[in-house]
Amino acid sequence: MIFLLNLAHFIVLYSWGDDMTYLRRKIDKLLFDWKQDKGRKPLIVKGARQIGKTESILRFAKDNYDNYIYINFVEEPKYRHILDNGYAVNDIIKNISLIDPNKIFSKSGTLIIFDELQAFPDITTSLKFFCIDGRFDVICSGSLLGISYQQIESNSVGYKTDIEMCSLDFEEFLWAKGHDEKMIDDIYDHIRNQKPFSQLEMSLYTELFIDYYVLGGMPAVVRTYIEKGTFEGTLAIQRQLLADYREDIRKYAYGLDQARIINVFDHIPVQLAKENRKFQISKVAHGARFKDYVGCIEWLKDSGIIQVCYCLNYPELPLRGNYDERKFKLYFADTGLLVASLDEEAQDDLRANKNLGVYKGAVFENIVAEAFYKSHLPLYYYKKEDSTLEIDFFLRTKNDLIPVETKAATGNAKSLKTLLNSPAYPDIKRGIKLGKYNIGWENNILTLPYFCAFLLKRLLADI
Numbered sequence: 307m308i309f310l311l312n313l314a315h316f317i318v319l320y321s322w323g324d325d326m327t328y329l330r331r332k333i334d335k336l337l338f339d340w341k342q343d344k345g346r347k348p349l350i351v352k353g354a355r356q357i358g359k360t361e362s363i364l365r366f367a368k369d370n371y372d373n374y375i376y377i378n379f380v381e382e383p384k385y386r387h388i389l390d391n392g393y394a395v396n397d398i399i400k401n402i403s404l405i406d407p408n409k410i411f412s413k414s415g416t417l418i419i420f421d422e423l424q425a426f427p428d429i430t431t432s433l434k435f436f437c438i439d440g441r442f443d444v445i446c447s448g449s450l451l452g453i454s455y456q457q458i459e460s461n462s463v464g465y466k467t468d469i470e471m472c473s474l475d476f477e478e479f480l481w482a483k484g485h486d487e488k489m490i491d492d493i494y495d496h497i498r499n500q501k502p503f504s505q506l507e508m509s510l511y512t513e514l515f516i517d518y519y520v521l522g523g524m525p526a527v528v529r530t531y532i533e534k535g536t537f538e539g540t541l542a543i544q545r546q547l548l549a550d551y552r553e554d555i556r557k558y559a560y561g562l563d564q565a566r567i568i569n570v571f572d573h574i575p576v577q578l579a580k581e582n583r584k585f586q587i588s589k590v591a592h593g594a595r596f597k598d599y600v601g602c603i604e605w606l607k608d609s610g611i612i613q614v615c616y617c618l619n620y621p622e623l624p625l626r627g628n629y630d631e632r633k634f635k636l637y638f639a640d641t642g643l644l645v646a647s648l649d650e651e652a653q654d655d656l657r658a659n660k661n662l663g664v665y666k667g668a669v670f671e672n673i674v675a676e677a678f679y680k681s682h683l684p685l686y687y688y689k690k691e692d693s694t695l696e697i698d699f700f701l702r703t704k705n706d707l708i709p710v711e712t713k714a715a716t717g718n719a720k721s722l723k724t725l726l727n728s729p730a731y732p733d734i735k736r737g738i739k740l741g742k743y744n745i746g747w748e749n750n751i752l753t754l755p756y757f758c759a760f761l762l763k764r765l766l767a768d769i
Contacts (some may be wrong), residue, residue: 355608423448474523522642544646578668710757
């Protein structure tokens with residue numbers, strides 16, 4: 307069972323410790339609702355590293371439990387021996403108490419947190435036994451790095467609930483900036499009713515959006531920006547995160563060519579900057595072949611570091627199975643990290659003049675891909691062979707396929723109009739164009755400014 311993190315929740319800044327602010331997240335309400343469920347099962351919170359998983363779980367534990375036990379398998383590797391006597395709950399509790407007698411297990415109201423799951427994935431096998439035992443609530447948290455559930459003896463299928471968490475989306479960023487749900491509802495009302503924004507609204511929302519795609523949603527970056535009120539220090543944090551990701555690849559990429567994974571990771575900005583943003587493995591290294599690199603791409607995707615957008619065989623429903631696994635675009639899961647990976651000249655021009663140069667289209671496509679991914683929308687594009695016809699993304703309702711074009715500059719959306727006006731594409735009746743526009747509707751094309759992308763799933767539900 308997988309919960310989707312699309313619950314609206316009022317977000318503000320909270321004190322976290324003595325000198326650190328806590329950015330409340332959408333997962334906060336999800337965790338609260340999980341605790342209210344009498345039939346709750348052990349929970350696994352997964353996602354890329356440093357996106358705030360542990361922070362949110364500990365905040366939840368402090369606010370909702372009289373007693374909680376926190377175990378970190380990276381910081382305290384001695385706890386990797388708690389399964390030495392088997393998976394019975396009593397044996398696990400006994401071994402934890404032997405290691406640290408100060409950890410008290412109350413008969414009721416105790417939450418056990420197993421953190422850094424990737425360092426000891428076998429602990430997931432015990433979740434079945436914790437679920438059947440029923441005395442303790444259990445939350446596991448860990449990066450997706452290097453975890454292969456197929457290698458685990460049993461991963462407690464049917465006895466756990468999985469959540470995948472991401473870095474802050476634009477909605478959470480707005481909350482962190484002090485804007486409440488009223489602003490989000492107002493933006494959505496404009497979209498739903500095709501009501502153009504005022505000049506003041508466009509200016510405000512666009513400025514917030516630019517700040518967001520420069521910063522991205524990594525909590526450490528956003529927190530520094532909020533506390534200082536400037537971009538000071540944020541680029542250094544982003545670059546350290548990129549360095550940490552490379553170090554994680556060397557640490558966790560078991561059985562794969564780590565140099566190849568890093569090569570793929572480093573080539574994403576370069577290949578996105580091309581007019582044809584399709585990722586070409588042949589450009590990664592001399593003589594590179596698909597079969598040698600497909601595992602590297604899957605590893606980066608499974609780790610939550612990148613997202614893969616596959617090329618449809620033909621723009622029609624259904625989408626599942628209707629794509630070419632050898633044709634794809636790669637995007638960063640966090641656009642701020644993409645921006646931080648650009649060359650020095652692009653960095654200076656972006657921060658000083660809000661100009662992205664040759665990377666303009668790449669960044670705007672990435673921010674839309676990120677918005678869709680964080681809304682749990684699948685990523686597909688279409689490029690017709692021997693033709694200029696190309697669509698950046700697709701959405702769908704129950705019966706309709708909706709092409710989405712992104713424009714770094716104003717344009718006439720020629721490909722979008724071709725799909726709408728041709729009888730060869732019966733599933734396509736309307737389209738969406740995202741760019742530096744106000745809201746408009748003409749010839750079955752809904753035009754929206756980029757900052758509206760995070761609300762498109764909500765729009766699809768209403769449609």
